[in-house]
Amino acid sequence: MHTIAPLQNNSGRLNPLKPEHYGAIQSHLRYPTFVSCPEKSNIYLFDFISSSGPKTDGPHLFTNSDDFETHIATTAKPHTRIVSICSQNSMRPLGVTEQAMRKLINTYGIDATFLDLAVSFGDKPQSADAGHGAMTVRQKEDGSYDMQYLFAYAEHNAAQGNVPWTIRQTCVFHRYNPAGSGNLWIFFHARPRSKMQQQIETEIISQHAGVSKSWYSMHLLVISAYIGNWRWCIRSLGEEIEKTVDIALTLDLSKADHDKDGLIRLLTPQYLGDKLLPLSSRLKIALETVRKLDEINTVFQSKGFLTDDDSQRFANEMAYYKTTIEGYLKSVEVLEGKVKGISDLLAVALNLKGQTVANEINDKMLQLTSEAFEDNATVRVVTLVTLIYLPASFVSTLLGMNLFEFGDSNGQGFTISKQFWIFVVAAVPLTMLTLGSWYIITKRQVKLRQKRKEERAGSVMC
Known part of the structure; x- marks a missing residue:
């Protein structure tokens, strides 16, 4: 992908994001990442004004990006701000204009690499990007930490029975300031009222002060909301594979209709294998993100940013999720092995079927050759008999x-x-x-055959 922007200028300060940055990579996108019409926005915003007392502002729902721009430009930065942006669906742009997104990034001095995650939206998650979006952490000069990552997940699609599970993604940006000021959360959702969005709203309402004081609260929401879906998605694929295995093992290739079905069934494991391949990479990215969260938790605990109890509680959660994701990876590995095994089995069966048919054809050809040889023997016998009678026949014809x-009646000889x-x-x-x-x-036939033979030899050499 095109390089989005240099991280810093010569003075060590971050370069502001410009329209050219998005324009430089827009040609590489199938669909736009951001809406072009401000009135088609879907932006949820909540401000936690201060750390002393439950003073809050919001939630606000902006359906116009211009209003959102005005709000963040005219209001002071709160203690913690949560911005949640939804797409109409996974194939539609994020509900915010590029200008408003750029305003938010520049207002908070967010590194331009965040745009690299944002442009993953506006289209369904691509298999080519399955290894993209692992968590990165950057410490700023004021002591705050910027964390960002993509989190892919499986979503049950009950409306389409032929495709029960669909891959979705969410994006998380978190600025954590241990000093307590200027904290920021940004979430991108693949559809309105997603499970994560609902849990964010529930979390805010449940907290008297508006937002939990634990730095990891929203990270846990993201992981807990979606990580469990992978189990049922993998199980669904496993059931499809088991059906294919059962059919393949009972396939009778000696029957013509089963032979045709065998060719079709040979494609099914390949299709399932193609679905499994990106899952492994996506799960590895999720595992890397969980490990990174665990590492940063250790760093924060060593610097006294949180209590030992909070740190241990979060470490226990991460240990559970690491074990869970590693289990999913092993399950995918098993299914990949089964898909390969059944593909090899069907390929060998069809190959043996082809060899059997070839042997039958060879037997038929041998039989036809034997019959032709017998016919030739008959022809030779007839020819020999004809040759025996030919002289006598010639003499009889000539003398007749x-x-x-x-001689005649006069006695002449x-x-x-x-x-x-x-x-x-x-x-x-x-x-x-x-x-x-x-x-x-x-002679003409011999020359014509020789000419054709030379032409074929010349075409092969070319």
Whole structure:
């Protein structure tokens, strides 16, 4: 992908994001990431004003990006701000304009690499990006920490029975300031009222002060909301694979209709294998994100940003999720092995079927050759008999002509007509003409075959 922006200028300060940054990569996208019309926005915003007391502002729901821009430009940065942006669906742009997104990024001095995660939206998650979006952490000069990552998950699609599970993704940006000011959460959702969005709203309402004081609260919401779906998605794929295995093992390739089904069934494991391949990469990215969260938790605990109890509680959660994801990876590995095994089995079965058919054809050809040989033997016998009778037949025909006289009533003997030369003059040239025609036609056929052979040899060399 096109490089979005340099991280810092020569003075060490972050460069502000400009319209050219998004424009430089827009040509690589199938669909736009951001809406072009401000009125088509869907932005949820909640401000936690201060750490002393339950003073809050919101929640606000902006359906116009211009109003959102005005709000963040005219209001002071609160203690904690939560911005949640939803797409109409996974194939539609994020409900915010590029200008408003750029305003938010520049207002908070967010690194331009965050745009690299944002442009993953506006289209369904691509298999080519399955290894993209692992968590990154960057410490700023003021002591705050910026964390960002993509989290892919499986979502049950009950409306479409043929595709029961669909891959979705959410994006998380978190600025954590241990000093307590300027904290920021940004969430991107693949659809309105997603499970994560609802849990965010529930979490805010349940907290008297608006937002939990634990730095990891929203991270746990993201993981807990979606990680469990992978189990049922993998199980659904496993059931499809088991059905394919059962059918393949009972397939009788000796029947013509089963032979046709075998070719179709051979494609099914390949299709399931293609669905499994990106799952492994997505789960590895999720595992890497969980490990990164665990590492940063250790760093924060060592610096005294949270109590030992909070740190241990979060470490226990991460240990559970690491074990869970590793289990999912092993399950995917098992299914990949089964898919490969059944594909190899079907390929071998069809290959044996092909060899059987080839052997049957060879047997038929041998039978036809034997029959042709017997026919040739018969022809030879007939030809031999004909050759035996041919001299006698020739003599009988010749002597039966009016050119010969064997005797008459006057007692005259055998005589040859003086016009016998007419027979010789007519028969000899006709015989020569027949033999000459046969010779010329045969030579032409030999030359034509030789020419075709040379043309085929020349085309092969080219």
